[in-house]
Amino acid sequence: MNFCSQCGEKVRFAVPEGDDRPRYLCDGCGTIHYQNPRIVAGTLPVSGSKVLLCKRAISPRKGYWTLPAGYMENAETTQQAATRETWEEAVAEVTLGGLYTLIDLPHINQVYMIFLPT
Ligand SMILES: [Zn+2]
Numbered sequence: 001m002n003f004c005s006q007c008g009e010k011v012r013f014a015v016p017e018g019d020d021r022p023r024y025l026c027d028g029c030g031t032i033h034y035q036n037p038r039i040v041a042g043t044l045p046v047s048g049s050k051v052l053l054c055k056r057a058i059s060p061r062k063g064y065w066t067l068p069a070g071y072m073e074n075a076e077t078t079q080q081a082a083t084r085e086t087w088e089e090a091v092a093e094v095t096l097g098g099l100y101t102l103i104d105l106p107h108i109n110q111v112y113m114i115f116l117p118t
Contacts, residue, residue: 006031037109041081042069044100045092045117054089067114068092082115 001024004011009028016023016032024033044067045052053065068089072081079096086094094117103112 001033001035004028004031005033035109037106037111039072039078039081040069040110040112041072041078041085041115042067042089042112043082043086043094043096043115043117045086045090045094052090052092069112069114078113079115082113086117 001011003009004026007026007029009026011024011026011033013022014025015021016025019032024035025031026033052068054068056062056064056066068086069082070085070089072078073084076084083094083096086092096115097118098116100114100116101112103114105112
């Protein structure tokens, strides 16, 4: 982040007073731009002894096989996101069971939530 999304001023990366980690700070309007991990929701579609995988069509990791998953949108639940992404990525309609696994990826600021369809 280089500029403030509130006022357009250049931001700096520093620890705000009373905080314990650096944030993007705007000296123009005083906004502290908090950034939090992104949630990636998806499914592990299993049918008998087979697992439905998707071949990535875009970077990163173009050509690699992956589970149908993607970024959660605002105003949807994690289960809605997993169902939507499974449809968008694999054109598969699924009814979700429970959460299969949760994977923390702090080095890229992501949390994966993978559900198991029924
Ligand atoms: Zn600002």
